[in-house]
Amino acid sequence: MSQAQSQRMASMCDSARSHVDDLLVLLSKSKMLSILYVMNCDPDPMRFSEIKKRVDSSSTTVARRLGELEAHGLVTRTAYATVPATVEYTLTRDAIALQPSLESMFEWVLNRADSSL
Amino acid sequence: MSQAQSQRMASMCDSARSHVDDLLVLLSKSKMLSILYVMNCDPDPMRFSEIKKRVDSSSTTVARRLGELEAHGLVTRTAYATVPATVEYTLTRDAIALQPSLESMFEWVLNRADSSL
DNA sequence: TTCTTTTGTAACAATGTTGTAACCTGTTTC
DNA sequence: GAAACAGGTTACAACATTGTTACAAAAGAA
Known part of the structure; x- marks a missing residue:
């Protein structure tokens, strides 16, 4: 066959x-786990530029990932009519339920990264 | 943490x-989490064809992933000189340490998949 | 002799993904 | 009037990844 x-x-x-x-x-998808992780680390809403800085990627990719997360109901996007614009992203309850797994996964990643130095 | x-x-x-x-x-990388998961589910060594069947991907991709996992010390490959060839893959101790995270991550994935039916 | 099996590899075209550079909004400051 | 800011979008070229097909090896069965 x-x-x-x-x-x-x-x-x-x-x-x-x-x-x-x-x-x-x-x-x-690239940077997806990183985005979820940095958002999990800080329970407060996070701005676009802050996420971009922390995951260290292009605006295009960060915007694409955040859009995909929003489409899947894992983040909510809130725009404020300030000047210049302010947009905040928050993890939904569903995404927060993933926190323990992500945390222990990153713990494992950090341990492996440490021991391979 | x-x-x-x-x-x-x-x-x-x-x-x-x-x-x-x-x-x-x-x-x-594509199919990577799936491969780790199916190997975690069954503690016994798993053959190439079995992994391929369970993750449902092409031989090329499965071979590439297993090679990458081996290069990173996450699986060991054992070839037996049978005819036709028999090759078994086993998770290393390091990879097994990732098991709890993967399990709870997949639990979350399954719950979300269920509720979106 | 040829077919069958498992476990791959090599080449390659098709497809998918990425970053870059340019641009946009709308208000305030120089 | 022009620049500057945040938060993007669009187009596109460069790059990465995928599956397909063809092939291999080794030995037993038909």
């Missing part, structure tokens, strides 16, 4: 799996 | 940051 065929077989009629996959694809 | 760790985090020097980033880039 060809690779294409077995893939079609395996993924047929499995809508639940596709939702899981969607989330994993979302979480696997 | 411990105080020592968050201090390390806060005052992280560039070289440590790059190690952290390397790991995050690794974990963010």
